[in-house]
Amino acid sequence: MVRAGLTPDRLARAGAELADEVGFDQVTVSELARRFDVKVASLYSHVRSSHDLKTRIALVALEELADRGAAALAGRAGKDALTALANVYRDYAREHPGRYAAAQLRLDPETAAASAGPRHAQMTRAILRGYDLTEPDQTHAVRLLGSVFHGYVTLELAGGFSHSDPDSDVTWNRIHDALDALLRNWPAA
Amino acid sequence: MVRAGLTPDRLARAGAELADEVGFDQVTVSELARRFDVKVASLYSHVRSSHDLKTRIALVALEELADRGAAALAGRAGKDALTALANVYRDYAREHPGRYAAAQLRLDPETAAASAGPRHAQMTRAILRGYDLTEPDQTHAVRLLGSVFHGYVTLELAGGFSHSDPDSDVTWNRIHDALDALLRNWPAA
DNA sequence: GGGATTTGCCTAAACACATTAGGCAATTGC
């Protein structure tokens, strides 16, 4: 009997593929087993449960996203950095909708702390170095940017902006303009 | 044999309750049947499928949200209206997390068009009457506000802002200030 | 190189949810 060479990591990556193809919540231990041409029970030596599998997929997605973000931010500042990071999220979500959905999975606190999640917050904070904000406004701005990026990408992916003028690409660029203007003229408390 | 008096509408409302209690994706035809003390198969005379049930729950949530929004906007304008509508989404999501999640369900185009979804876009647009924006900037702003509201509420509900200073309530208010300032000084293209 | 140990995938089985077909009793229409 030839062994399939399963590992938690390979399963997570194959699961990420599967998520992009069929949607994150259609990801199933059974379907993954089929893809590896292996019986379902075999996967349970490598992942603890269906939920464990999904968590691992989420961690893969969070890390890929953070890596892309870091690469995009390198050598950029100000509005340039803002646009670059925003596009990382949007492009990733369009290329990998299943993975992007996975990245939204609610992780338990310890797992979240050990994930690439905190890197995301750091990257957003890094953008703000190009603007003149001090605490607590910096944190408010981090949360605002996170909300806009995530909210826009989610709504767009859900089809909210399709088939209606103006084109979503135009809005996206104008939102960058708007956020840049806002950060340069952040209102006093 | 006493009849339970099932109707699609009662099932949708009970499903919404269930969603708030156990989470939208734990909503199951079987659990609903249990709650009505009825056999599972019986529900299939009233809803076509599990997905049909979830769609109905989503429609209930969208409508409740739109009703609350309309009530909140009545008699308000400008920043007052902005804050009021924003709080409707946030409060609803906190009171009814399962319903709020349901409202994000991707509906097929015809169902979406017949839902309360379009009312939401209209309400956001109504807010902008208090500001001096013309098309296409008005649409850009509608999309931005939708993204911020949805994004913030989602991230907050996922626990993103908890246990870290400053308090999420403070950020929320400062974001209203920021959006108001932005809309009053919308950058030219 | 070959025996002992570990590891990896398997069979088998229990349980939950979704869904359909067909039946009988309660309700409704007249």
Next chain:
DNA sequence: GCAATTGCCTAATGTGTTTAGGCAAATCCC
């Protein structure tokens, strides 16, 4: 009150999750 309809039921099938226990392949070790 009888016929037609409606509402819930039993029964059965298919799919997914998960655990227990088994056998063979890989690895370790002398």
